[in-house]
Structures are given as structure tokens and as C-alpha cells.
Amino acid sequence: MIRRIAFKEMKENLYEGRFRVTIIIVSVLLIMATWLSLNYFKSVQQQHADAKANARNIWESQDEKNPHSAAHYGTYAFKPKYPLSLIDPGVDKFSGISIFLEAHKRNEAQYMAAADQTGLARFGDLTPDFIMLFIIPLLIILIGYNAFTREQELGTLKLLKGQGISSWKLALGKWVGIFLPVLILTTGLFVIAFILLVNVEDFGELNYGVLLLMFVVYVIYYAVFINITLMVSAVSKQSGISLVSLLVIWIVVCLAMPKASSNLADSIYPYPSRQAFAADIDKDKKAGLDGHNPWSQAAKDFERETLEKYGVDSLSQLPFNFDGYRMQKGEEHEAQVYFKHYAELKNTFRNQSKVYQAAAIASPFLPTRFLSMALARTDYRAHWDFSDAAESYRLSLVDTLNMNLAVNSTYGDWAYKADRSLWKNVPDFEYDPPSLGDIIGRNWSNILVLGLWFLVSFVGLKILTQRV
Amino acid sequence: MKKKSSYINRYEFVSLVRQRWLQFLILILTALVLFAVLNGKQRVDQRLSDIQSAQETVAEKDSIGIILLDSIEAGFTVDVPRWYMPDQPNVMGYSYLRVAAMPPDEMAIIATGQSDIYTHYVKPNMYGESFELNYTELSNPVQLMFGSFDLSFVLIYLLPLIVIAFSYNILSQEREQGILQVIASHPVSVFRWLLQKALMRYLLLSGILVALLVVILTFAGVSLVEDFEKSLTFSFLTLGYLLFWFILACLVNLRGQSSANNAVWLIGWWILLVLLVPSSVNQMANSLYPVPSRAKLINELRVVNAHAEEKADELLEDYLRDHPELAGFEGGSVGWQEYFATQDLIKSEIQPVLDEYEIRLKQQQDWVDRIRFISPALLLQSSFNEISGTSTRHYEHYRQQVSEFSVVWRDHFLPMIFRGEKFTKEMMPGLPEFKYQHPTAYRLSVTNTFAVFIFCSVLLLLGALWSMQSKTSLLTH
Numbered sequence: 022m023i024r025r026i027a028f029k030e031m032k033e034n035l036y037e038g039r040f041r042v043t044i045i046i047v048s049v050l051l052i053m054a055t056w057l058s059l060n061y062f063k064s065v066q067q068q069h070a071d072a073k074a075n076a077r078n079i080w081e082s083q084d085e086k087n088p089h090s091a092a093h094y095g096t097y098a099f100k101p102k103y104p105l106s107l108i109d110p111g112v113d114k115f116s117g118i119s120i121f122l123e124a125h126k127r128n129e130a131q132y133m134a135a136a137d138q139t140g141l142a143r144f145g146d147l148t149p150d151f152i153m154l155f156i157i158p159l160l161i162i163l164i165g166y167n168a169f170t171r172e173q174e175l176g177t178l179k180l181l182k183g184q185g186i187s188s189w190k191l192a193l194g195k196w197v198g199i200f201l202p203v204l205i206l207t208t209g210l211f212v213i214a215f216i217l218l219v220n221v222e223d224f225g226e227l228n229y230g231v232l233l234l235m236f237v238v239y240v241i242y243y244a245v246f247i248n249i250t251l252m253v254s255a256v257s258k259q260s261g262i263s264l265v266s267l268l269v270i271w272i273v274v275c276l277a278m279p280k281a282s283s284n285l286a287d288s289i290y291p292y293p294s295r296q297a298f299a300a301d302i303d304k305d306k307k308a309g310l311d312g313h314n315p316w317s318q319a320a321k322d323f324e325r326e327t328l329e330k331y332g333v334d335s336l337s338q339l340p341f342n343f344d345g346y347r348m349q350k351g352e353e354h355e356a357q358v359y360f361k362h363y364a365e366l367k368n369t370f371r372n373q374s375k376v377y378q379a380a381a382i383a384s385p386f387l388p389t390r391f392l393s394m395a396l397a398r399t400d401y402r403a404h405w406d407f408s409d410a411a412e413s414y415r416l417s418l419v420d421t422l423n424m425n426l427a428v429n430s431t432y433g434d435w436a437y438k439a440d441r442s443l444w445k446n447v448p449d450f451e452y453d454p455p456s457l458g459d460i461i462g463r464n465w466s467n468i469l470v471l472g473l474w475f476l477v478s479f480v481g482l483k484i485l486t487q488r489v
Numbered sequence: 490m491k492k493k494s495s496y497i498n499r500y501e502f503v504s505l506v507r508q509r510w511l512q513f514l515i516l517i518l519t520a521l522v523l524f525a526v527l528n529g530k531q532r533v534d535q536r537l538s539d540i541q542s543a544q545e546t547v548a549e550k551d552s553i554g555i556i557l558l559d560s561i562e563a564g565f566t567v568d569v570p571r572w573y574m575p576d577q578p579n580v581m582g583y584s585y586l587r588v589a590a591m592p593p594d595e596m597a598i599i600a601t602g603q604s605d606i607y608t609h610y611v612k613p614n615m616y617g618e619s620f621e622l623n624y625t626e627l628s629n630p631v632q633l634m635f636g637s638f639d640l641s642f643v644l645i646y647l648l649p650l651i652v653i654a655f656s657y658n659i660l661s662q663e664r665e666q667g668i669l670q671v672i673a674s675h676p677v678s679v680f681r682w683l684l685q686k687a688l689m690r691y692l693l694l695s696g697i698l699v700a701l702l703v704v705i706l707t708f709a710g711v712s713l714v715e716d717f718e719k720s721l722t723f724s725f726l727t728l729g730y731l732l733f734w735f736i737l738a739c740l741v742n743l744r745g746q747s748s749a750n751n752a753v754w755l756i757g758w759w760i761l762l763v764l765l766v767p768s769s770v771n772q773m774a775n776s777l778y779p780v781p782s783r784a785k786l787i788n789e790l791r792v793v794n795a796h797a798e799e800k801a802d803e804l805l806e807d808y809l810r811d812h813p814e815l816a817g818f819e820g821g822s823v824g825w826q827e828y829f830a831t832q833d834l835i836k837s838e839i840q841p842v843l844d845e846y847e848i849r850l851k852q853q854q855d856w857v858d859r860i861r862f863i864s865p866a867l868l869l870q871s872s873f874n875e876i877s878g879t880s881t882r883h884y885e886h887y888r889q890q891v892s893e894f895s896v897v898w899r900d901h902f903l904p905m906i907f908r909g910e911k912f913t914k915e916m917m918p919g920l921p922e923f924k925y926q927h928p929t930a931y932r933l934s935v936t937n938t939f940a941v942f943i944f945c946s947v948l949l950l951l952g953a954l955w956s957m958q959s960k961t962s963l964l965t966h
Contacts, residue, residue, distance in 0.1 A: 069784060072788060079795075097787055116630045137783070140603055140881045144771060145768045147772055159756070167749060259749075261752055264749050269650075272647065272650055280638035294626065295623065295627040297542070300546065314570065373632075
């Protein structure tokens, strides 16, 4: 029976011009979006590969110089672009693309793409995630808003009831009737994405499981929207009212809630301004050991401690160059300062995330949005991950260089120059993105909320359709 | 005739009150406008307090500097390392910085625009070049992606939807209830009757909206009379946009289809004009005028730097030839001259590469400006950002000013450094100060206002022509 209703529902839709037109428009949009994203993805990946090779080349071709000078000269870490960003570019446009790695300083990622675009960039881009997150739910509303109201308006509902069909079976039939076309569309998109990704040269470690999981997330999201649509259609008296109410829900869920929660998050847990953040770090840095300042109190204390520790009377008796050693200890102090301030910043970010998670209870869009970009590794967490990895690479790089100075030269010998082979021997920055297990572990709350939406909306559908 | 129309209006008004439409509109609009204005106010207040605390830090540092200078000039020894001594002009030029701030415009509350991406103050120093300053603000990129719930969002995105909900069935409902046939039997044209009905609703909605905006904005501390021209442009734009959606709703109703069908059509227009056109325009601007790779720039910068440092010696000769006034002073430092000569070379070599970015961005902006007439949403967005002083142009203008100021700042100290002169307490008040110049003329908004009303007139004309042809089909559908 359910199958028959679903079939009838689909056939009816297919005969309706509105359905055909919207399906065609959405498909065209999806193809356009995928094509545009693919081009963008390819060019960015090329730029990234070139820049990375170039940066390493520049680093390795340094002349003989003092290793600490090389640490000041520094190098760059470039954020990789992941294959699934083709489907969901997430916050990529709003986070920087590379981090300058140098002695004494943890730098922020710089050059966000949005800063090189006009104000229109804020309207969003025509990318597959935009279509999947915003437009397909609208499509669902357009297909299903009159699922029940139409039967009521035409009087066919009584006929159906007269045949002895239960409301729940009717609802399920209609559910399947809406779900199948959406499922076909979504599957089509993911299959196309899959084919494209396999053919993209150097597509990195594309985890097929991740792609599948992303597919499941979107399908659940659509199921929730179908439930909501059918519920509203079941309780509305007229098709028009049903449609308008559903549109209001769509706006609240997909547009208003994300914006409102981002304002709330910012007002409850504000980020410091860039300058204030830097000034606070500077203040803490000055309070401790500065590798370049042997005259400060902190440096004097450190000198005394070192002499005591090695049981010698003067710095030149130490088995290493004290300048290099102090430089390294200063670096460690600065690293701690950065660690502290970045931990605070991260904490603010975590708190802001909690606001979004709380808001997700009122909007199935939010958990889907976050899960989708987490799986694509284009969320803010992935950016943090990259930034932390770059920082630990920076520390080990500077440590290697400072210790080379300390071990290979004597105190007061500033003319020491390290061999060019040193630059080559320092390992290159390699970054492994978070694993699927990590991603799931960090997003359990989003998974839970989306699951809840799925269950609760189904229960709601059952209860509300009983009255039909 | 006049009597008849007033009768229609009264009937319309009473039925709106009965259907609770009026109450609903007042409630929802109050909530939306209030929330949006509060968000805008919070952002503006934050910006002001950031700038103020930066100014305070500078004032504090200055007063310490004055005390130090006092002691130094009086011949006392001070317990400060050489590189913190304010009597050294290079120390002043590096550590005793001025705040180059961009304070919010009077109406900045209206649109967040680009203000969440960019920072509102920097402190350029003598050594760094202005292009090295980072103008992007530290922020959670998720917030940038979702955007802000500001007044501009309410008016551009949500207001049309309220209009659609309010009038998608303005005619079709009457037909569905059989009232239209009754009206048509009277000597009044359906189009005219529809217009009156729509006008009534339009005036009602505009009245509520304007009253709310005036009250809430005034309450939030925005002086609407301060820059009356801007307030007026803002109101006209909003009312014109509102009118546009009302007329569109009437037109869709005139097609004579069912209420639900009307709603589908209207929502289709909304998606097209508010969501799809702007994002497509942005993407087209990016592909027409692509910005060169920033990743590539990073490496180019390094190569230029290394090249300039290698040539430092010969550079100095050229430099002193260009700046004979700076050469040959007793006590002056050759090291400094070499340094700044290198800096000049780096700047002159890297500037064309950097200009490329600004040029591309400007080309994108120009293109977007030209094509903005294809959607009223684009017209409103560009105007609101302009009125709020948060448009891409405003920030570009600000960067330009800072860049000029950083040259002034550096040039203030260079001669002193080269001549080996000391900085004294008397020189403190003479330090260059940055004063942000608001761009005087705003270029787009007046045209935009006209454009919105032209949109409306064209639609209205279409409607009039159409209704003449299809009166009968309206009734019988």
C-alpha cells in the first residue's frame, strides 16, 4: 500500500510542470556549482603545490649563515586543500592560507580569500554545499507542502479514508514519494563528485568512507525536512498557508538561526581584536626571558642558574655556546606565552561552538552545516589543527637551529656560520589532517542533535498525521 | 469614486485587523528590527571601545616616555636599555606609535558590511612597510561565513519574505472565496481595485516599518538628523524596495493562478534576486578579474627581499644621490641609511605586485557596480554598505590613508636618525597624528534609489498592460 501511494505521489509530481521545472533548475545549479568548484579547487591546489615547493626551495638555497639568522629568515607552511572541499569549502574562504614560521613569533594564518573579494562575497558562493544545504530543503518544501492539503482541498482524503487506509501508512507513502526523488538527486551528485575526485590528479587521501558519511548526513537532513514538511501540510487547512508556514520555517532554520547564533556567540564570548591579542602576548613575552636581551633581569637569573647547574664560573667554560642556549630558552618561554594565549583563544572558540550547538536544537541546518564541513576538513577545527601543527613544527625547527648554534660554536662567537647542508637536513613541514575517528569524536554533539531531530520529527509526524 | 475607494480601504483595514495581520506585522517587525539594531550597536560599540583602549594605551606610553625624556634631559641616568630610550628617534619611530584608527560612521549600525573582516586600527611603525600591516581582523571564520543578523539582513532578505507572506494571495484569495466575482460586477477595474488593496497594505507596512526604524535607531543613539541626506536615502531605498516586492506580488497575483502557485512563484523570484544573482555576480567577478595567487606572492616577496639585501651597499650610493640632504652628517649612522635604502628598493620592486591585488579588487568592484542594476537586492546592499561606511571601498580608502600616514611617520624621524640627532620632550606634541578622512561623496546610493523606483515603475507598467488584456481570465481561472 505504502509503495502504491509513493508511486502515485511521484507520478503526480512528475506530471506537474512546477516539479519538473524545479528539478531541472536544481540539477543545472548543482552541475554549475560542481563545475565551478572543480575549477577553483584545481587552480588552488596547483598554487598550493607550487608555493610549497618554492618555499622549500628558497629555504634550502640559503647561504651559509648563523643558524639563528636562518630561524629569523624562517619559512612558510601552506594549508593544504582537501578533495572534499570540492563539495563543501566550509570556512576556507574566511581563514588564511599560509603561516609564516619564524623565530620568536607565532604568526596567524594570513591572506583569507574573502579579503580579496568584494562585499558580495558575503552573499555566499554557488558551491554544491550551498545547493545542498539551502536549495534542496526548499525543493522538498515545494514538492511536499500540499501533500495533505491537496487531498483535503480536492476531497480525496475522505475517499482514501473510506478505503480503510491508516493515516500512518498514508503518511509513509507520501514520505517515500518525496524522499525518492531527493535521494536520486543527492546520490547523483555524490556519484558525480566521486568520479571527479577520483580523476583529479593528486587528490590526496580521499577517504571513501568520509564521502559516504557525508552522503548519510545530508540524507538524514533531508529526511528531517520531509518530516517537517509533511507535519505542516497535515495540520494546515490550505495549501497556501502550508507553503507560507514552511517558508517561514525554512528562513528561520537556514538563514536566521545561523546568523542570530553567530551574533549571540560573539556577544557572549567575544574574540579579542587582533591588536589587543598581540599586545597581551607582547606584555607576557616581555615579562620573561628574551633570547636577544642578555641584560634583562630574567636573563641574569637564567645565567646564574645555568652556571650553577654546570658548576662553572664563567659562560665561556660551558660546554656549549650560551648565546644559542639562551636563545633557545627564550624561545621556549615565548612558546609558552603563545601557548597560553592561543589556549585562551581556543577556549573562546570552544565556547562559541557550544552556543552553535545549543542553537542546533532549534535548527537542523546547524548540525548538518558543521558536520558537513568537519567531514570535508574545511571547518574551523581543521584550521586550528593545521595552525597547531605549524606551531609545533616551528618550535622544532627553531630548536634545531638554536641548538646547532649552541653546540657548534663557542660563547661570544657570533661569526659562526652553519653549513648549507643544515637547511637541507631540517625536515620539511608535513601535515596530516585529522583522522575520521578524530572528526567523529569532536562532533558527537552535532551527530547526536541531528539524530535527535531525525527521531523527534518522525515521532511528531506520526502523532500529527493521526489527526488527518 | 472617491467614496468608493475610501470604503475599500476601510474594509481592507478592518479585515487586516480582524485577521490579526496588523498585530502580527507589528510584533514580528519589532522583534526583527530590535534584534538587528542591538547586534549592530554591539558591533559599533565594540569598535569604539577597541579604538579607545588603543588610544589610552598610547597615551599611557607617551606619558612614560615624557617622564623618561625629562630625566634624560635633566642629566639623570635611567634604568632602561639603550633600545628603549625615547631620546633615540628610531626608538620613538618604532615603539611610540600613533593609532591610525577608522572610527565608525554615524549610521554604521545599519550594515556590518566588511567591518567584521577588517580591523579598525593599526599602528604603523617606522621600519615596517604599510603593506606588511595585517588588516584582517582576528575572528571566528564561522561567524564570517554565517554573517551577521544586522538591519541590512532584515531589510534585504527578510522584508521581501514578509511582503510575500502578506500578499501572495492578495487577489487569489478573493477569487478562491468568490469575492472577486462580486467586485467585478461593480463598475471598478480589477487592476485598480487590486492596486488600492495593495497600496493600503503597502502604506500600512511602510508606516509600521518607518516608525519602528525611527524609534529604534534613535533609541540606539543614531542621530537621523545629523546626516539627513543619508537618512533620507536610507528610507527611500527601503521603501522603494518594499514597493518593488509589493508590485511583484500583485503582478504574480494577476497571472490568475492559485494562492499556492503564487507563493511558489514569488519565492522563486526571491531566491533568484536575493540569493542566486548576488552569489553568481560575485563568482563571475572573481573569474573575470581573478586575484593573483597570494601563495605565489609570499615567495616573490622573499626573493625580492634577499635580492635587495645583497645589493645593500651599492643601493646606499644611489640612495644618497637621491637624498643628498641626508648624507655626510657627523654622528649619523651609515647602517641606518643602508637599511632604509634597502627598504626603498624592496618597496619599489614589490609595489607593482601588490598594486595588482588592489587593481584586481577595484576591477571586481567596478564590474559589480556596473552590473548591480540586475537585482534590487544588489542595489540595496551596495547602498547600505556605503551609508554605513562599511563597504569594500571604505576599507580600501582607509588602507590608502594609513599607507600615506606611515610614510609621513617615517619621514618625520629619518632626518633625525641620519643626522644622529636626539629626540626631545619638546618634539612630543609635534608628532604626526593620523586623522581618518571620511570619503565625502557617496557615489552609488542616489542612483540606486532612482534605480529601485525605476524597477517599480516598469513593473507597474507591465501590470497595467497585462491586466487590460486579461481581466476575464482572472475571474474564471
